[in-house]
Amino acid sequence: MSVLVYTESDNGNLKKIAFEVASYAKAVADQLGTSVTAITINTSNASELGNYGVDKVLNVSNTQLDTFNANAYASAIKAAAEKEEAKVVIVSSSADSKYLAPLLAVQLNAGFASNVVEAPSSTSPFTVKRTAFTNKAFNMTTINTDVKLVAVSNNSFGLVASNGNATVEEFSVSVPELGVTVESVDKASDKVSIADAEIVVSAGRGLKGPENWGMVEELAEVLGAATACSKPVSDLGWRPHSEHVGQTGKPVASNLYIAIGISGAIQHLAGINASKVKVVINTDPEAPFFKAADYGVVGDAFEVVPTLIEKLKTFKAQQ
Amino acid sequence: MKILVCISHVPDTTSKINFTDGDTKFDTNGVQFVINPNDEFGLTRAMWFKEKQGANVTVVNVGGPETEPTLRKALAIGADAAIRVNAQATDGFAVAKELTNVINNGGYDLVIAGRESIDYNGGMVPGMIAGLTNANFVNNCINLEVEGNNAKATREIDGGKETVATSLPLVIGGQKGLVEESDLRIPNMRGIMMARKKPLTVLESTNANTETASVKFEKPAPKGAVKLVDADNIDELVSLLHNEAKVI
Ligand SMILES: Cc1cc2nc3c(=O)[nH]c(=O)nc-3n(C[C@H](O)[C@H](O)[C@H](O)COP(=O)(O)OP(=O)(O)OC[C@H]3O[C@@H](n4cnc5c(N)ncnc54)[C@H](O)[C@@H]3O)c2cc1C
Ligand SMILES: Nc1ncnc2c1ncn2[C@@H]1O[C@H](COP(=O)(O)O)[C@@H](O)[C@H]1O
Numbered sequence: 001m002s003v004l005v006y007t008e009s010d011n012g013n014l015k016k017i018a019f020e021v022a023s024y025a026k027a028v029a030d031q032l033g034t035s036v037t038a039i040t041i042n043t044s045n046a047s048e049l050g051n052y053g054v055d056k057v058l059n060v061s062n063t064q065l066d067t068f069n070a071n072a073y074a075s076a077i078k079a080a081a082e083k084e085e086a087k088v089v090i091v092s093s094s095a096d097s098k099y100l101a102p103l104l105a106v107q108l109n110a111g112f113a114s115n116v117v118e119a120p121s122s123t124s125p126f127t128v129k130r131t132a133f134t135n136k137a138f139n140m141t142t143i144n145t146d147v148k149l150v151a152v153s154n155n156s157f158g159l160v161a162s163n164g165n166a167t168v169e170e171f172s173v174s175v176p177e178l179g180v181t182v183e184s185v186d187k188a189s190d191k192v193s194i195a196d197a198e199i200v201v202s203a204g205r206g207l208k209g210p211e212n213w214g215m216v217e218e219l220a221e222v223l224g225a226a227t228a229c230s231k232p233v234s235d236l237g238w239r240p241h242s243e244h245v246g247q248t249g250k251p252v253a254s255n256l257y258i259a260i261g262i263s264g265a266i267q268h269l270a271g272i273n274a275s276k277v278k279v280v281i282n283t284d285p286e287a288p289f290f291k292a293a294d295y296g297v298v299g300d301a302f303e304v305v306p307t308l309i310e311k312l313k314t315f316k317a318q319q
Numbered sequence: 320m321k322i323l324v325c326i327s328h329v330p331d332t333t334s335k336i337n338f339t340d341g342d343t344k345f346d347t348n349g350v351q352f353v354i355n356p357n358d359e360f361g362l363t364r365a366m367w368f369k370e371k372q373g374a375n376v377t378v379v380n381v382g383g384p385e386t387e388p389t390l391r392k393a394l395a396i397g398a399d400a401a402i403r404v405n406a407q408a409t410d411g412f413a414v415a416k417e418l419t420n421v422i423n424n425g426g427y428d429l430v431i432a433g434r435e436s437i438d439y440n441g442g443m444v445p446g447m448i449a450g451l452t453n454a455n456f457v458n459n460c461i462n463l464e465v466e467g468n469n470a471k472a473t474r475e476i477d478g479g480k481e482t483v484a485t486s487l488p489l490v491i492g493g494q495k496g497l498v499e500e501s502d503l504r505i506p507n508m509r510g511i512m513m514a515r516k517k518p519l520t521v522l523e524s525t526n527a528n529t530e531t532a533s534v535k536f537e538k539p540a541p542k543g544a545v546k547l548v549d550a551d552n553i554d555e556l557v558s559l560l561h562n563e564a565k566v567i
Contacts, residue, residue, distance in 0.1 A: 070446075070456065095477045099458040102415075102446025111412065111530030114442050127534060134437050136336040140534040179455040180485040183471075187479030195477040199566070223567065235500045241461070242475060247332050247437055248356045248495065256566040267332045273539070277564045279556070280545070290545050295559060299550030307553045312567070315557050 002037045003029040004086035005054070006077050008094060009043040016159075016196065017092040019052045023160035024152045025090045026053025027119040032088070039080040039171070041065050041073065050166030052159065058083070058171035068096050069178050074103040076173040081108060083171075087147055088126075093154045094195060101151050111143035117156040117274075134247045135273040153274070154195060155253040194245065197226035199256040200275070202245060204230035204268075206261020206282065206301060210238035215305045216260065222312045228252065230262050246271035260301045264289025281305065320374040320465065320487075322365045323425065325418060325432035325444065326393055327355035327408075328386040332437065338536045345438075345536070354389055357433025361493040363502055364463060365431055366397045372465070375399055377425065381408045381417045387519065394514035395506030401517065406524030409533065411439065415447035416527035422452050427488070429470075434459050434492040445492035454488040461496025465489075 005025035007018035018040075025036045035055040040046045042065060046057040058080050065072060077100070081089050089110065091097040098114070105112035115131045117138070125142040128150060132139040143150075194200060201220040207213065213227075220227045227243060234244035245252050247270040257275035261282060262268060269292050272278070280293040281304050290296045297304050330336070330350045337346040354362065368374035378393040379402040380386045390401040404417045422430060430452075432445035449456030455470075457463075461480065462473035470489050473482050475496070506514070548556045560567045 070458070095459055095475060098442050099446065099456075099474075102411075102443040103450045103456065105412065105443065106415075106447050106450030111410075112441075112443055113531060115440055129537075130440075132438065132440055132536070133330070133336045134440060135539070137338075138537040138539070140537070142532050142534055143530065144532060145530045180457060180483050183482045183484055185476070185479065185481045187476065187481075191478060193478030231500075241496055242480070244495070256560070256564070270332075277560070277566045279560070290547075292542060293545045294543075294564065295556060296545045296547050297550050297553070297556065298547065304550055304553065308556065311553050311557045315561065315567075 002035045002055070002084050002086055003032065003088045003090065004077070004081050004084050005036060005038045005090040006097065007038045007040050007049055008092060008096065009040060012042060012044040014040070014043060014045055014048060015094070017094060017154055018049070019159050020155070020157055021090055021092045021152050022049050022052040022054050024119065024157045026160065026162060028088055028090065029053070031120060031123050037080070037084045037086070038166070039077055041076060046168045047166050050164045051161055053162040053164055054166045055164065057166050057168045059168055060171050060173055062173065062175065064175045067182050069180065070096070070100040070103055071179055072175050074100040074107055075176050077104055078107045079173045080171060081147070089147065089149045091149070091151050093151050097151060101149065105149050108147045108149065109145065110147040110149040111145040112149040112151070113141050113143055114151040115153045116150050117153045119157070131274065134270040135251070136270055153253060155255070156274070192224065192226040194226045194228055194243070194250050194252060197254050199223045199225035199258070200228050200252050200254045201225045201258045201260070202228035202230070202262060202272070203233070203260040204262030205232050213239065215309065219258070219305055219309050222309055222316065230268055259289055259293070260305060262289060263287050264292055320368060320372060320429060321425065321427045322368060322374050322376045322429045322431060323422060323427040324358065324362050324365050324376060324378045324393070324398065325430065326358045326362070326378050326380045326389060327433060327436040327438070328352050328380055328382055328389040329355045329436055329438040332356070336538070342536045343533070352389055354393060355433050355436050357435060357494045359503055360495050360497045361431035361433060361491070362393055362396060362398065363504060364493065364497040366504070367498070368465065369397065377402060377427070379404070379418065379421055381406055381414045383407060390519055391514050392506060394517045394519070395510040396504050397510065399517065401519040402522060403519065404522045404524055410529040410531045411441040411443040412447060412530045413527040415444050415451060417525060418444070418448050419451040420525050421522065422448065429465065429487060430454065430490040431493055432490065434494040442492070445490050449490035452488065452490070454490045455485040456490045457483060457485060458492040460491040460493045463491060463497060
């Protein structure tokens with residue numbers, strides 16, 4: 001009757017969010033007085049999950065699953081849930097997990113709560129806190145089915161180390177008809193994605209034109225950050241759509257969000273509010289973003305950003 | 320091709336969010352409702368399928384009578400028919416079951432839903448419909464072409480995108496990219512007049528079980544005042560981010 005957690009990997013190595021969902025699973029298992037089983041797919045370092053409270057790993061090694069397929073991955077997780085007789089199944093909020101989770105909910109006939117930001121406030125009834133209205137509010141939700149599915153918001157729970165040991169067992173599954181097959185993948189391997197980033201550097205219409213993004217990219221590079229932009233910037237074609245963040249774009253839940261030349265419209269703020277620390281750089285002291293930020297610089301981005309880059313380089317050199 | 324576009328009726332993006340009845344209910348007072356932005360992209364893509372490939376487009380919402388103006392707007396944009404399933408949309412799973420019933424009775428080849436609604440943010444209805452109807456499913460869909468029984472789609476992944484091949488029946492969770500912002504349509508007078516004559520069928524709910532229940536809403540804690548750093552003193556900003564905020 002353990003808690004089952006799906007821990008994702010990339011090229012055989014566990015992602016950071018895998019350790020976060022494992023930490024979350026451990027918290028739930030402690031509340032229920034049970035253990036944590038993780039399921040991994042084609043993962044070489046699965047035993048590291050022991051450091052985050054996982055007791056046992058079921059690792060699926062199957063070349064048919066080298067490429068992500070929502071149906072096939074959901075079936076594998078379902079098989080593991082059945083084997084473990086899991087009553088609570090936990091996944092992350094990566095694009096892949098968000099893709100497979102509703103399919104898994106149907107397969108398990110499980111009530112599903114997504115965007116969950118805290119450990120359950122009660123396990124009977126099973127009650128979790130999730131974001132709603134795109135970060136403008138939280139919603140306490142009970143899941144009333146026998147098997148429960150929880151998707152944890154990225155970067156909401158954090159990593160909680162525990163000194164345990166995970167045993168790794170091979171777990172074989174049958175692969176269903178795929179239905180959807182991947183033809184090509186277009187992924188910049190040297191760039192940090194907004195979903196995975198701990199720091200996001202974002203810029204808006206205040207930068208005047210796409211030719212001025214060099215300093216944004218340089219700042220991101222110094223910080224190891226992902227780059228993002230406001231909606232008009234992507235609508236104008238200055239930056240790709242994949243960088244559009246906000247209520248109607250990608251959600252951001254980073255540790256640090258730096259907004260350059262962004263006014264802070266309600267739709268923008270809703271999507272980035274889950275970030276822990278927000279810094280705004282804007283010429284206009286009345287810009288609404290100053291009300292939502294932790295730190296602010298009233299100044300011209302074309303002066304402030306290059307200076308910030310220099311200062312950060314000096315700081316990094318001293319570290 | 321028969322297309323069903325799932326329309327979620329949501330508060331306009333500028334809405335201030337408040338609650339009533341001891342924080343158990345969303346306060347609709349003074350709130351303007353719109354077609355969920357992700358659904359609007361999907362609806363516009365469906366209009367292109369209609370105009371270029373002769374598709375027939377039905378829009379559907381699971382909700383009370385108050386959602387009908389939103390469905391009428393979709394009709395004014397160009398959908399052929401609308402269906403409202405008369406049930407309160409309280410749980411994604413229950414909504415998906417109601418929609419599954421509509422799909423099984425209507426025989427749709429392609430179901431276009433949004434990646435996520437901006438009110439409930441479940442990100443669950445499209446995938447659940449696909450699971451319940453045994454259709455193929457592509458989420459975070461930013462491009463879709465259908466020819467005969469085959470479909471080619473692009474989906475956003477973390478840090479990039481992926482092109483996939485699949486076939487009908489298909490459900491997608493759509494978003495911006497299916498069409499661009501500048502492609503979105505504002506209903507014109509003729510569209511609004513025609514929409515009045517188009518069928519809006521009300522179906523009774525099947526009373527699908529709800530698996531989850533909302534207990535209470537909370538608003539985020541109010542934010543402390545911003546700490547301003549002088550533009551001539553960026554060293555201080557670096558120091559604050561390192562020593563105080565501990566994020567670098
Ligand atoms: C349905 C709908 C959905 C939307 N969804 C989103 C969304 O998801 N995400 C989103 O971002 N927006 C969204 N918006 C748009 C939103 O309302 C704002 O229009 C948008 O966020 C403004 O972008 P901006 O801050 O880059 O530009 P502006 O509002 O034009 O702000 C530019 C800012 O730059 C500052 N500035 C100018 N020059 C400089 C300089 N040299 N140095 C420093 N600062 C400078 C200005 O003082 C100003 O504050 C949505 C709107 C609608 C209607
Ligand atoms: N009550 C509803 N009626 C019709 N479609 C809905 C409803 N709720 C959600 N959907 C569809 O499912 C998508 C995702 O919604 P959600 O799962 O709530 O994030 C929306 O963009 C709509 O396309």
